[in-house]
Amino acid sequence: MTDPDRGRRFTALYDTFHPRVYAYVVSRAGHEIADEVTGETFLVAWRRLAEIPKHELAWLLGVARNILREQYRADARRKAVDAELRIWSGDLRTGDVADHVTERSQVLAALAALSDDDREILTLVAWHGLAPREAARVVGCSTATYSVRLHRARRRLERAMAAPPAPAARSAVLTLGKESR
Amino acid sequence: MTRDVMALLGKARPADLDPASDAERRSRDLHNAMAQPFEKRRAARPKRRVTIGLGVVAVGAAASVAVATVGHGTRAPSTPQARPTDLSARQVLLAAAETAAKEPAGRYWRVDYASGQGYRVGGSGAGGYQVYLADEFDQWTPRDPKKDDDVTYGRRLPSGPLTAQDREAWRKAGSQDRWNVTSNGGPLTLVRKGEPWAADRTTPAENARSLADMRKECAASPPGKPNKVCAKLKIFENGSLAAGFEAFKQRLDQSGGGGFSQLMTAYDFLTRTAVPPADRAKAFRLLADLPGVRSLGTVKDASGRLGIGLSAPAAPMRDGSGTLVSYQIVLAPKTFQILGDQKVVVKAGGHDRGMRPGTVHSYTVVLDIGWTNASPHHA
Numbered sequence A: 001m002t003d004p005d006r007g008r009r010f011t012a013l014y015d016t017f018h019p020r021v022y023a024y025v026v027s028r029a030g031h032e033i034a035d036e037v038t039g040e041t042f043l044v045a046w047r048r049l050a051e052i053p054k055h056e057l058a059w060l061l062g063v064a065r066n067i068l069r070e071q072y073r074a075d076a077r078r079k080a081v082d083a084e085l086r087i088w089s090g091d092l093r094t095g096d097v098a099d100h101v102t103e104r105s106q107v108l109a110a111l112a113a114l115s116d117d118d119r120e121i122l123t124l125v126a127w128h129g130l131a132p133r134e135a136a137r138v139v140g141c142s143t144a145t146y147s148v149r150l151h152r153a154r155r156r157l158e159r160a161m162a163a164p165p166a167p168a169a170r171s172a173v174l175t176l177g178k179e180s181r
Numbered sequence B: 001m002t003r004d005v006m007a008l009l010g011k012a013r014p015a016d017l018d019p020a021s022d023a024e025r026r027s028r029d030l031h032n033a034m035a036q037p038f039e040k041r042r043a044a045r046p047k048r049r050v051t052i053g054l055g056v057v058a059v060g061a062a063a064s065v066a067v068a069t070v071g072h073g074t075r076a077p078s079t080p081q082a083r084p085t086d087l088s089a090r091q092v093l094l095a096a097a098e099t100a101a102k103e104p105a106g107r108y109w110r111v112d113y114a115s116g117q118g119y120r121v122g123g124s125g126a127g128g129y130q131v132y133l134a135d136e137f138d139q140w141t142p143r144d145p146k147k148d149d150d151v152t153y154g155r156r157l158p159s160g161p162l163t164a165q166d167r168e169a170w171r172k173a174g175s176q177d178r179w180n181v182t183s184n185g186g187p188l189t190l191v192r193k194g195e196p197w198a199a200d201r202t203t204p205a206e207n208a209r210s211l212a213d214m215r216k217e218c219a220a221s222p223p224g225k226p227n228k229v230c231a232k233l234k235i236f237e238n239g240s241l242a243a244g245f246e247a248f249k250q251r252l253d254q255s256g257g258g259g260f261s262q263l264m265t266a267y268d269f270l271t272r273t274a275v276p277p278a279d280r281a282k283a284f285r286l287l288a289d290l291p292g293v294r295s296l297g298t299v300k301d302a303s304g305r306l307g308i309g310l311s312a313p314a315a316p317m318r319d320g321s322g323t324l325v326s327y328q329i330v331l332a333p334k335t336f337q338i339l340g341d342q343k344v345v346v347k348a349g350g351h352d353r354g355m356r357p358g359t360v361h362s363y364t365v366v367l368d369i370g371w372t373n374a375s376p377h378h379a
Helices: A003-029 A034-047 A056-071 A074-094 A099-112 A116-126 A132-139 A143-162 A168-179 B005-011 B023-034 B037-044 B061-071 B089-102 B164-172 B204-220 B228-237 B240-254 B260-272 B277-288
Strands: B108-121 B129-142 B150-160 B178-183 B186-191 B198-202 B294-300 B306-316 B324-331 B338-347 B360-372
Touching: A003 A034, A003 A056, A003 A074, A003 A116, A003 B023, A034 A056, A034 B023, A056 A132, A074 A099, A074 A116, A099 A116, A099 A143, A099 B005, A116 A132, A116 A143, A116 B005, A132 A143, A143 B005, B089 B277, B089 B294, B089 B306, B108 B178, B108 B260, B129 B164, B129 B178, B129 B186, B129 B360, B150 B186, B204 B228, B240 B260, B240 B277, B260 B277, B260 B306, B260 B324, B260 B338, B260 B360, B294 B324, B306 B338
Parallel strands: none
Antiparallel strands: B108 B129, B108 B360, B129 B150, B150 B198, B178 B186, B294 B306, B306 B324, B324 B338, B338 B360
């Protein structure tokens, strides 16, 4: 591949997938480091442009995931997402108390109560639009394993939703407690 | 309860997961990625696929490199003594240009070099040390690829500590012969064991075949529409040597400002391409006009040889560590031959934490360089 071709392909890749990689990073580690990690993900993409498989998004999210896991402390990362989740589920305080808003904050509060692994399994599909097969590529397991995990995570989310809503601050503590295992 | 919790979760997707459009960030990200020196290195030698991987060297690398240097051809630029150097970078580069212009071209441009990359192991504390992954490449690039084979020999060198201090820390830690490190965001295992030489040879016949294929492909393309194959063909037919310097100038313009990646691009060009002496001289002169390049005076290369260091302003590593490194080219004091290059830690971050300022982050050590009429072989 000549230099200009390479540049063109990379720019197209960046323009197509930057928002999606960014969204993934925010959902995994919060806003503060999102630009940095997303930028780094595309640095790796440039370097390995020739190796990127057909499922580009799954590959890119896998790179971002590795960067997050290796460069950032898990507890700090989770704390950041908990803070984001508090903001997201607290949106109801902005005045709109329609049913869907309540439901929304309920499901986000339930998500906040789950483990980091469960959150990732669920949001790869529900927020980032990946099919279980692609999501399995991101986390590095088989599609079958992913489906089983997804099923379980989903059950836990349902249970968490049925439970009386915990104040956001408490759910953050719960989540952290789980993580320290 | 029959509601689909996944659908609910999907609907609850926070809008602020999506980035605000930011043209400045876009151009910064694209620029940072494409200015990366790494890929340039690979791109600079597309035909040379020695299948021993990227990384670098060294079993007690200082020792092995030193031995290799001593035992290598007569052309190895050796500089046993320090000499006070008060030449400016510009003066050094102009002097190097003059020397390069005088060197008569032979059948082959040969460069034999070890190239290593450091990793921090054993934590960032006092017990930790650096271990280097290293390869040696012996590249023979023909002046006339229609007549002579293009040959590269390569081998993996054993991994290990490089400095006396690191060897001591390694011994104290139990003299292990296997290390797990992080490389470009992925896990990598280094072993204290090298691999045998492998050769990669392209014959003129093979060159001719690919040339014929390219001609066919170019001829088959719709007329009036320039395509990649035709462009490549043109470079081949015009002679890769002349094209070499133009391509280099272009890459230099494309490299990020500040001198860092330009200096790296120049190093690759000056060590790895078989361009006529006049073009090498021109390349040195181009560098002399680069803002940001300065002379460091006398420095040591990674194998401990003394030379004149030229450096560009420090830049952060793009491997996720954010480690700030300065890039240096080392030239022999009297002959201005290239001794090597190195990235030296200014401030370590990420998985490099614990590397002290001055630690060699990665290096190449040139064992033999110059024109020769010999046929490709390695010691």
